């Protein structure tokens with residue numbers, strides 16, 4: 357469904373992403389992992405059209421979308437969410453979700469109806485008339501997901517939807533993502549909450565210092581010495597092995 361090939365992006369002298377490639381199969385949940393500053397969000401901004409890549413290409417459902425603006429990419433069926441959720445504070449939850457629905461439903465009643473359905477599917481039925489400013493972090497994260505879904509997109513790029521949530525909220529959102537996938541959606545997700553990645557993603561890619569250093573099933577990746585070193589520093593893999601033998 358998504359084929360990312362050899363993306364690179366520099367900011368001045370800083371190589372944020374170098375030669376990164378990845379694939380997402382339709383119907384799958386794929387993780388994008390890596391320590392802080394590894395280049396994950398920069399990859400998302402290039403894939404979703406928010407930043408122009410210096411080099412490389414992005415194909416979505418076989419079509420070359422490299423360089424297209426975000427609204428055109430969204431109209432084709434792919435959308436990203438944001439790590440820091442900024443709803444329209446003066447609008448209700450339902451109106452915020454409707455902002456996404458307006459992409460394909462230009463009539464207010466229709467957009468609000470789609471928003472109500474999506475909100476209910478995401479367990480937000482009781483909150484629809486509340487101002488978005490009254491939502492907790494967990495509520496805002498759910499709203500971000502709902503707004504993205506309301507656009508009708510089939511491929512969702514999620515940027516840390518679990519960040520700042522407590523374990524019970526994480527369990528809830530994991531269930532929601534699984535349910536949405538089963539309804540016919542595909543996910544590429546940046547996530548630091550490994551418990552969530554382990555239970556959701558069939559496969560994951562690991563970025564470190566802008567380069568893709570590994571990919572495979574998450575359970576194998578956490579044992580990969582290059583991944584351990586990326587997170588815990590040089591020599592960490594050997595130290596952990598010694599401690600395990602001691």
Ligand SMILES: Nc1ncnc2c1ncn2[C@@H]1O[C@H](COP(=O)(O)OP(=O)(O)OP(=O)(O)O)[C@@H](O)[C@H]1O
Pocket residue numbers: 367370372390391392393394395396397398399
């Ligand atoms: N617009 C920008 N201008 C300059 N530098 C940038 C810009 N965006 C990102 N960077 C730098 O590029 C590098 C990669 O950042 P990016 O946000 O993609 O990493 P990340 O893996 O998403 O990190 P985190 O997990 O902390 O969100 C960092 O060094 C960051 O400071």
